[in-house]
Amino acid sequence: MLKRFLLLVALAAACALNAGAQSVPGLWFSHKNDAVVRQGMVEGDALTFCLPVKSLRKGSFVQFGISLENQGDKAPLSYIVEFDEGGRWVSDPGGTFTTVSSADRHPSVFLTVHRLSESVYDTLRVRCRVNGSLAVDGTPLSKDDPSNVTGLKPRKYVGAILRPLGNRRPRNVKTLLLIGNSFTYYYGEPFILQEIAFSQGLQLDICASLKGGQTYRQHCGLQMTRQTCAKGGYQYAIIQGQSQESARFASDREGCRDVLLSYLELCALVREASPGCHIYVENTWAYGAVGAGGFDTLGNFDNKLEEGSAALATAAATDRMRVGQAFAAANHAGIGVGLLDTDDKHPSLAGAYLKACVSYLTISGRRFKGRVPSCGLAEEDAASLRRIAESVVLR
Secondary structure, three states: HHHHHHHHHHHOOOEOOOOOOEEEEEEEEOOOOOOOEEEEEEOOEEEEEEEEEEEEEOOOOEEEEEEEEEEEOOOOOEEEEEEEEEEEEOOOOOOOOOOOOHOOOEEEEEEEEOOOOOEEEEEEEEEEEOOEEEEEEOOOOOOOOOOEEEEOOOOHHOOOOEEEEEOOOOOOEEEEEEOOOOHHHHHHHHHHHHHHHHHHHHEEEEEEOOOOOOHHHHHOOHHHHHHHHHHHHOOEEEOOOOOOHHHHHHOOOOOOOHHHHHHHHHHHHHHHHHHOOOOEEEEOOOHHHHHHHHHHHHHHHHHHHHHHHHHHHHOOOEEOOOHHHHHHHHHHHHOOOEEEEOOOOOOOHHHHHHHHHHHHHHHHHHOOOOOOOOOOHHHHHHHHHHHHHOOOOOO
């Protein structure tokens, strides 16, 4: 199944780290267990990604995403994403992004959907170019500084992705903020969500702050999370916390009161710059690892996750994203594809796909219509997961 995934979604794509550098596959999580590191980038240098295509006519839409993490504080602060159209590099409004201190160990995730203004033949190219002279610590960039090191995230984080989405213009465009950790970034769930929504006539402009293992409280203190919230203009936001904290809050509301306080603080950060934003707390899933998360049984774990997320949603006047309920329904139905990765905790590709389906249905409020991309899964497995998501979200 994973082999089929590589053939369908990825490529033949290649990523060249500037001219003359060795080419490596474009879907990093498929091939790379370690980050791909680039040292000494200064203004004008770029990471260039190439996707072989037969042809993409004018007006076609293209999805691109990249996850960079500074490994030194002399790494570039600012980037611009540009697309090659007939030998001319073009960028969209909002095509720039900044990175944060290496001490944060926090990737900068950029996702975009670009519409081609010219037809493209043979090769689709996009680059992420350093567009400023400053390092992340505010000092001038230097090629020779050993702390000028940038890493493309590896494997299941999805360091980079590039693929066509067709030429059908979406009926609606919505802005979405994602705050979460590895339960959101595994197997590139934001990219899957964006692709599914696009096929249904909804373009999602997504901004994300995703860092492994983070609780609500830790996100409150993260520079990237605060910067992303402050950008504002979001119509929707999904906040996904550490995998046990809502269940712990349900088990001991007084002892775990900071779970509630920090969730309220995150909601306030979002609403400060996006007053009308519709916020969801994600009800995550029970897993078998660590003795069912320390709750003895999957059933007890699921119940506590549901109770805790419901209490948080009520207290903050937000809604819930019922991902855990969809996982439970899929397991009860005995579908023939595993939702969890080999660690019996994080989502597999199928789990990421199901989560993306729940998110799309919750935001749109509409059932799937027409052709929906399977994103590398067998068509029958993807169809089963979509039906389960509909039964949970739109019941």
